[in-house]
């Protein structure tokens with residue numbers, strides 16, 4: 561479990577990115593932080609692996625304050641997947657995936673065997689292992705990014721707008737792939753997006769933030785859809801515009817999110 565307790569982050573120039581945030585992130589579930597640009601999502605995510613330290617308050621992982629853990633050690637146990645995949649362009653796919661296992665002391669042979677298995681896990685053909693990132697499509701690069709995030713066999717996977725830079729069809733494939741993976745692996749996933757539909761599709765818990773890093777509402781997608789906390793949330797989910805108004809419906813016992821024209825936007829996991 562990850563817990564934010566009264567966390568505030570003020571940068572040296574005076575910008576308050578996050579203000580007095582409390583969040584409980586349950587294990588083996590996906591929590592999505594969603595909000596408009598500048599609402600503090602990335603700052604919150606980076607406080608989990610100490611790429612950013614809070615100005616006040618605490619971030620705890622399984623009861624331990626991360627401030628007491630060596631950042632390098634901490635990061636080796638937490639997968640991190642970012643937008644544009646963050647791959648090293650001059651290193652082959654296999655070496656990108658094997659980087660952290662090598663740092664952790666696995667032999668080259670072990671790390672490469674492990675990396676090939678991870679390509680299978682994320683649905684990539686092993687024949688791509690010897691290519692360089694620039695020789696892959698955007699969607700393939702993102703899958704390699706996910707494989708690299710999983711390479712340390714982390715309990716926690718942090719994902720910062722990982723599907724933001726690909727076209728809608730590939731994005732939808734990657735979302736489905738993440739749902740499949742999560743069903744198999746059961747990691748504690750913390751996922752950042754500014755896309756509310758993506759948040760409702762992927763999140764067991766959705767945390768909606770507004771500028772200044774304040775939480776406006778948190779809950780299961782069905783709870784937020786059923787009772788938006790205020791006009792900001794209603795506006796964010798489109799309920800005030802009659803446009804893309806998301807609502808819940810039930811088909812064959814499954815709860816489906818549909819838009820105002822009845823087009824399915826996603827299926828709720830629970």
Ligand SMILES: Nc1ncnc2c1ncn2[C@@H]1O[C@H](COP(=O)(O)OP(=O)(O)OP(=O)(O)O)[C@@H](O)[C@H]1O
Nearest residue numbers: 571573575577596597598599600601602603604754
């Ligand atoms: N190193 C920094 N120094 C000063 N201000 C910063 C720094 N990093 C982030 N900020 C500011 O903190 C606020 C929150 O930024 P953050 O990147 O967490 O937002 P975000 O919700 O992830 O936005 P986006 O969706 O655009 O990535 C913004 O106003 C940003 O300009």
